[in-house]
Amino acid sequence: MPIRVRLNVVLAERNVKSKDLAEYVGITEANLSLLKQGKVKGIRFDTLERICDYLDCQPGDLLRFERVSE
Amino acid sequence: MPIRVRLNVVLAERNVKSKDLAEYVGITEANLSLLKQGKVKGIRFDTLERICDYLDCQPGDLLRFERVSE
DNA sequence: TAATGAATTATCGTTTTACAATAATTTATT
DNA sequence: AATAAATTATTGTAAAACGATAATTCATTA
Numbered sequence: 001m002p003i004r005v006r007l008n009v010v011l012a013e014r015n016v017k018s019k020d021l022a023e024y025v026g027i028t029e030a031n032l033s034l035l036k037q038g039k040v041k042g043i044r045f046d047t048l049e050r051i052c053d054y055l056d057c058q059p060g061d062l063l064r065f066e067r068v069s070e
Numbered sequence: 071m072p073i074r075v076r077l078n079v080v081l082a083e084r085n086v087k088s089k090d091l092a093e094y095v096g097i098t099e100a101n102l103s104l105l106k107q108g109k110v111k112g113i114r115f116d117t118l119e120r121i122c123d124y125l126d127c128q129p130g131d132l133l134r135f136e137r138v139s140e
Numbered sequence: 141t142a143a144t145g146a147a148t149t150a151t152c153g154t155t156t157t158a159c160a161a162t163a164a165t166t167t168a169t170t
Numbered sequence: 171a172a173t174a175a176a177t178t179a180t181t182g183t184a185a186a187a188c189g190a191t192a193a194t195t196c197a198t199t200a
Binding site: 002003040041042043044045046047048049052053057058059060061063064065067 | 110112115116118123128
């Protein structure tokens with residue numbers, strides 16, 4: 001699945017706890033965990049927005065398109 | 071709505087017609103039009119992936135988080 | 141200024157799935 | 171061990187992405 005979710009990386013960089021982000025964003029830790037691990041098939045912009053807001057980052061920091069073969 | 075969809079910009083840069091992109095991605099022109107204009111509330115990664123593939127761009131080129139006030 | 145092409149808008153229906161809620165389990169951390 | 175943090179699991183629901191289609195508007199060009 002060529003869209004890679006890098007939320008785990010950004011969280012680590014910012015040293016932010018999932019719990020805190022989940023609380024701010026307004027989603028459960030369970031769902032945030034799934035998102036972090038790239039186990040969801042899409043995302044709503046309002047969720048993405050609040051994540052970017054809290055982490056002070058861009059969608060491009062969280063989502064990367066990776067080609068399968070060059 | 072602080073997540074801005076810049077698909078229209080990238081399409082213009084690449085000089086790609088909506089029809090062609092829609093065909094490649096496998097969605098209708100109608101839905102692509104809605105996406106272009108930021109009239110959708112989210113996106114599935116497989117759709118985002120095929121758009122990035124065709125336009126040879128990154129999610130970050132298509133989606134921007136814009137703060138309301140500084 | 142028709143005629144064509146391209147894009148938008150509008151309806152309605154369907155299926156997918158993001159999310160909540162909750163609880164149990166696993167994995168850090170102290 | 172005890173606590174905190176994160177993951178996994180289950181079930182349910184509401185939201186919305188998307189299809190299909192057609193009509194309308196906008197743009198281009200002969």
